[in-house]
Amino acid sequence: MNAWEIHHRRTDALRDVVTTLDAGGDLPWSPSLAELFADRDGLLLALHDLFARRLAGRIDLALELHDIPEASIPEAWQAVADELPGVHRLLQTYADEPALARANAHLHRTVAVAAGLVALDAPLATAAAAGRAFLARSSRFVVPARRDGWLRERLSFALMKATA
Known part of the structure; x- marks a missing residue:
C-alpha cells in the first residue's frame, strides 16, 4: 500500500471515529484501526492533531477578523469544540494521558x-503554561455579540487595505 492510500484510509477511519465519538461513544479500537494507527495512543494523537x-x-481567521485575542481565541476554541464535540469531549477525558502531554503542550x-x-x-514549558493560563482566564470572557453585517464590513476593510 502506498502513502497516498494510507493517508486516505487514515482519513476515512478518523471520520468514522469522529462519528462514533459524536454519537457519545468512547475511543473505539479494532484490528483495522490498529493497522492504521499502531496503538490507541496513535489514534489519540491523530484525533488531537485534527x-x-x-x-x-480558526484562531488565524478569528484574529484576522477582529484582533482581540481575549475574544478571538476563546471564540475559535468554542467553534472547534462545537464542530468536533466528540473529539473535544474525548480530549478532555484523556487530557492526562502521557501520550498527549507533548501534543497538549504544543x-x-x-x-x-x-x-x-x-x-x-x-521554551515549550513556559509557552504552554502561558497558554493554559490564558485559556483558564478566557473561559470567563464573554465574546460580544456581533451585529448583522460585521463580517462583510471586516472583509471589505481588509480588501481595501490590501489593494491600497
Whole structure:
C-alpha cells in the first residue's frame, strides 16, 4: 500500500471515529484501526492533531477578523469544540494521558503565541503554561455579540487595505 492510500484510509477511519465519538461513544479500537494507527495512543494523537489543526486555522481567521485575542481565541476554541464535540469531549477525558502531554503542550503554546503572550522561540514549558493560563482566564470572557453585517464590513476593510 502506498502513502497516498494510507493517508486516505487514515482519513476515512478518523471520520468514522469522529462519528462514533459524536454519537457519545468512547475511543473505539479494532484490528483495522490498529493497522492504521499502531496503538490507541496513535489514534489519540491523530484525533488531537485534527483538533489542533482546525483550532490553528480558526484562531488565524478569528484574529484576522477582529484582533482581540481575549475574544478571538476563546471564540475559535468554542467553534472547534462545537464542530468536533466528540473529539473535544474525548480530549478532555484523556487530557492526562502521557501520550498527549507533548501534543497538549504544543497546542497551549499555539494559544500563547497567538495571544501575544510569548514569542515562538520561547521554551515549550513556559509557552504552554502561558497558554493554559490564558485559556483558564478566557473561559470567563464573554465574546460580544456581533451585529448583522460585521463580517462583510471586516472583509471589505481588509480588501481595501490590501489593494491600497
